[in-house]
Amino acid sequence: MKCKKLVDVGRRQFLRGGAMAGVGAAATMMTGAQAQAATPGAQMDYPSTKLANIADLAVNEPVDIEFPDPDSPGILIKMGQTVEGGVGPDGDIVAYSVLCPHRGWYMNYNGEDRTLNCPGHFSRFDTEAGGQQVWGHATQNVPQFTLRVDDGGDIYAEGASDLIFGRPSNVL
Ligand code: FES
Structure with missing residues (x-):
């Protein structure tokens, strides 16, 4: 038994x-379309958008940006040391969405520990580690924008690592 x-x-x-x-x-x-929808940052036709010039940036002083359109606010930061996804001569320039991936609150940059902080439910994201969540309710990291620097030091955004909050697709 x-x-x-x-x-x-x-x-x-x-x-x-x-x-x-x-x-x-x-x-x-x-299908290919379904796979693309499942990885929204991949294979999209992003507009190449000039954000600033390297000469405009000071270490740890974020500049407000909009990418890929005016309804998607973000920040551009020179970190002062090589970081994940960083571009430029020092590999230290990064850009992120400032819309919290949890419920879309505007996040603030904390220059002391170099995190993006959400006033909604206090999620925090590490800007030196590709936007990795270090605490909170969100179920994804904050989108990091893909950057390119040309020979004249102009910085362009040309992609995003994750889905921007509130969108079915990063490019509407
Ligand atoms: S909206 Fe940011 S943690 Fe909830």
Whole structure:
């Protein structure tokens, strides 16, 4: 009797595993459009937008920006040391959305610990680590904008790492 129960449990777990494998197989059969929707920062046609010139920036003093359109506020910062996603001669210039990925509150930059801080429910994001969440309710990191610097030191935004809050797509 005891042995039969063990066999039944084993069979149920096997069947459950099979069902999960089926779900996994279905997930891998997404179309290209579905896959793009699932990774909103990927393969999008972003406008190349000039944000500032390197000469305009001072270490740890954020400049307000808008990208990819005026309804998407952000900041551009020279961190003073090489950081994740940083561009420029020192690899230290980064840009982020300031809309909290939790519920879209405007976030403030804290120059002391170099985080973006949300006044809504107090989430915090590390601007030296690609916008990684270090505390709070959000379920994703804050979007980091992809930057390029030309030979004249002009800085352009040309992409985003994650979905900007409140949008079905980063480019509307
Ligand atoms: S809106 Fe930012 S933590 Fe909730």
